Amino acid sequence: MRPFDPKALRQAFSVFPTGVTIVTARTADGTPVGFTANSFTSVSLDPPLLLVCPGRYLSSFSVFENCERFAVNVLADGQEALxxxxxxxGGDRFAQIGWWDEAGMPPVLDGVAAHFLCATHRVIPAGDHIVLMGAVEAFERSDRRGLGFAEQTYFSLGDAGRARHYG
Ligand SMILES: Cc1cc2nc3c(=O)[nH]c(=O)nc-3n(C[C@H](O)[C@H](O)[C@H](O)COP(=O)(O)O)c2cc1C
Incomplete structure (x- = not known):
């Protein structure tokens, strides 16, 4: 193993701009769990696949490692507090926020730019994280723009003075 400084590596990774998601699932007794993740990536259209990388350090790690279903909530511009x-x-993250509560389904949060409901497709061990790949069973997008994140800083696509549409 190379003697990288983990802090320097983390900072180098962080120059890659991403969106921000909240990944949710339920424990066996139905308790909702969720964590903020920017490791979200779309993987395939046919079949529809996506991935996210939960860390082994998460208090909810075993729930995500073993879940049959999970949801990826793509945060909208303005949802930094979420x-x-x-x-x-450290308390109940689902208290005092709006979310769609249907028995057996992973929580979908109010006001998000898009959400994807997934059946677990693959769980791949990957160092101190796992790659959790999901097959998209349902999704919805709103007219809101996604929240941006780079170098430990949230940004708004509306702030991007030099924004240029691809293509
Ligand atoms: C913008 C952002 C992106 C994050 N991305 C990830 C991620 O992709 N995977 C992950 O395991 N943790 C990620 N984290 C850290 C987790 O959100 C955080 O460690 C977790 O919510 C702690 O939950 P716990 O107290 O239940 O262990 C991210 C944090 C932030 C602020």
Whole structure:
């Protein structure tokens, strides 16, 4: 193994701009769990696949490692507080926020830019994380734009003075 400084590596990874998601699931007794993740990637259209990488350090790690279903909630511009809550808050993260509560289904949060309901397709061990790949069973997008994140900083696509449409 190379003697990389993990902090320097993390900072180098962080220059890659991403969106922000909250990944949710339920424990066996139905308790909702969720964490903020920017490791979301779309993988395939046919079949429809996506992935996210839960860390082994998560208090909810075993739930995500063993879940049959999970949801990826793509945060909208302005939902920074929700991102902070699902990254840091130690209490009930689902108290006092709006979310769609259907028995047996992973929570879908109000006001998100898009959400994807997934059946677990593959769980691949990957160092201190796992790659959790999901087959998309349902999805919805709103007219809201996604929240951006780079170098530990949230940004808005509306702020992007030099934004240029691809193509
Ligand atoms: C913008 C952002 C992106 C994050 N991305 C990930 C990620 O992709 N995977 C992960 O395991 N943790 C990620 N984290 C950290 C987790 O959200 C955080 O460690 C987790 O919510 C802690 O939950 P716990 O207290 O239940 O263990 C991210 C945090 C932030 C603020």
């Amino acid at each position: 991102s902070d809550r699902f990254a840091r808050f």
